[in-house]
Amino acid sequence: MFDAETTALLRAVLDEVCENVSRHETTARTHVASKILEAATRGETAMSNQKQVGRRALGERP
Template structure:
């Protein structure tokens, strides 16, 4: 479990990356959050890398409209 500072950073990155995603689209937000969490567990967690991985997860999220 991340400490309070890391949890706040993850929330900020998640909110920034998902700013244009409807709050009701929990599947996409969960997918991005999972990728961010995986990155933190791997030990690589610079802000830039978190944002990059979050954006990649967002762009690769499956949608019914593609």
């Protein structure tokens, strides 16, 4: 798992990337979250990289 600081960063990125996505659109938010987590697992934890991953995932959401 990730430390508290990284977890907070990932949550902030998800919230920012999905700021215009309704909290009721769980499929889209879950897709973005999973892509952000995949990137973090590969060691991509810089906020700028995470935002890019999140925005790309938002564009390809199911």
